[in-house]
Amino acid sequence: MWVLAVILIVALMIPVAAILVDSPLGKSVARRMEGREGGGTPPELRDVQRKVEMLETEIEDLNRSISGMREELQFMQRLLEDPRRKKPTA
Numbered sequence: 001m002w003v004l005a006v007i008l009i010v011a012l013m014i015p016v017a018a019i020l021v022d023s024p025l026g027k028s029v030a031r032r033m034e035g036r037e038g039g040g041t042p043p044e045l046r047d048v049q050r051k052v053e054m055l056e057t058e059i060e061d062l063n064r065s066i067s068g069m070r071e072e073l074q075f076m077q078r079l080l081e082d083p084r085r086k087k088p089t090a
Helices: 002-022 024-036 045-080
Strands: none
Touching: 002 024, 024 045
16 A cells, blocks of 8 residues: 555656756746855856846747737637538548
């Protein structure tokens, strides 16, 4: 019984760990760890890197928003289609 519980806990922790690693919190921790290792970068370069990372994060957020809007638009178009019109059977 304990073996089954351990297997279940491990199986549930895998997706949780993947979500945490891909989250902004996980990315922030990774950035901080990278900063400790390469401490010889000039402050100007660090500022540029930080700005680029912020822009990349914003672009990822915008891409997710755009894909969500596309799905919503497709859903609305399907709802607004004429129900009397026959759908293609292929």
